[in-house]
Amino acid sequence: MPAKHFYFSIGASIGSIAMLYINVRKEQLVKRFSLFKQLEKQNSYWYLYSPLIIFFFGVWGLIPDIIHALSILPKEVTRTEVFNLFYFHSYFEYIEDTNKDLDQILNWIGQLILIVISLGTIMYYISLVNDAVKNFSGKEN
């Protein structure tokens, strides 16, 4: 099958887009939605924990494997069409049986996506620190 990290990487990609959107629009989101207003009230640095979204979206893709690993349902069931809800899990499992080369390519793509997202998240925090230092210097002057 495409390895587990492939499914995680699909979710992580979607989560990254969601995280970027939240960070770019955080002021508007805080003004418009009570959830973000509450978050702002609780902790003004709430947006620093937004990469958690990447994790939760990623884990969604692992749910069929978790169900199978915990012996809740057998593999035959977790390969049925309903499990396509988890980022087309069943469709990609079908690829394992029919196209080994594509299976390997998907694994490499998954690894690449995870490396890009990992390093991208670090660069996001680096930009926040640089902005904080710049803003602080601006305030002092």
Place this chain on the structure above:
Amino acid sequence: MLEANHILHITGAGHFCISFIIGFLLMMLLNKNFSASLKVQLYSSFLPFLVGLYGAAPYFFHNGECNTNSLYNVFIFYSLIHNNEFMVKIFSNLNATALICSVLYVLILLRYIRLVKYTSQYGWPSHNSTD
């Protein structure tokens, strides 16, 4: 997942994990010794990834064979640990290596979160310049 005693060598992921750990320790050493330098605090986090890739590089050349060229030891003792029983026991388990790398990555991100909060409140001590 195969039991460790059926596996004779570490995969690329295992080598990456071992090297990632070493890179993480180097990163902590750098951060401690250059605590005044914002550039070091910001960019040292790339060290685990670079060291991890460096340590796993030979895996792409020998395609996962059991016996490896001793010259590969230049890549963080690659050949030495490739078939080592103790190392194989720990680092041949993909779930364990993924967990170790994930935990270390989260520690890196938590450090950045602390840094953002600190610089938002106090700037950076060296006259607020990124030296």
